[in-house]
Amino acid sequence: MIPYLNQEDREQTLLLTLGIGIAEELIKKDKFKVARKHLNTGRYFMYRAWKDISGNLEKNDFKKLVRLQENHKVILQAKTHPTKDQAIVNLEDLYDLAEAAMGNACVGCQKHNWKSCSLRDKLGAINIPAAQERVSDCEYRQ
DSSP, X not given: OBOOOOHHHHHHHHHHHHHHHHHHHHHHOGGGGGGHHHHHHHHHHHHHHHHHHHHTBOHHHHHHHHHHHXXXXXXXXXXXXXXXXXXXXXXXXXXXXXXXXXXXXXXXXXXXXXXXXXXXXXXHHTTOOOSSOOSSSOTTOO
16 A cells, blocks of 8 residues: 555646557557557556556545546647746836836946846846947946
């Protein structure tokens, strides 16, 4: 018997069943017939692993696994999708915010150590165009 499945274990077991389903769908398609033998083999071993795992779970853990499968869906997310600490912002809104920040901090700026300015670093990091084309001074100073 498998004594306990934590949330991560249940999620990974759910992904195992997803792999079985994907293999079954690919086997049906003619364009993947060159890999049909390996897909069948992979599906067979994933199915055996699933049967071994599910057959050795406590009844309560098996119910949790079924509930997880019924109440969740797996999505494919692009690597460029924002993470929890990122957001999607309209480019025009971003430029307006940058303009306001430069208006407050960069107009009349007298910093001698402008290369260490955190606002300049942030504006450069998000590719805000330079306010001027000075080569020997901060490009955002106005």
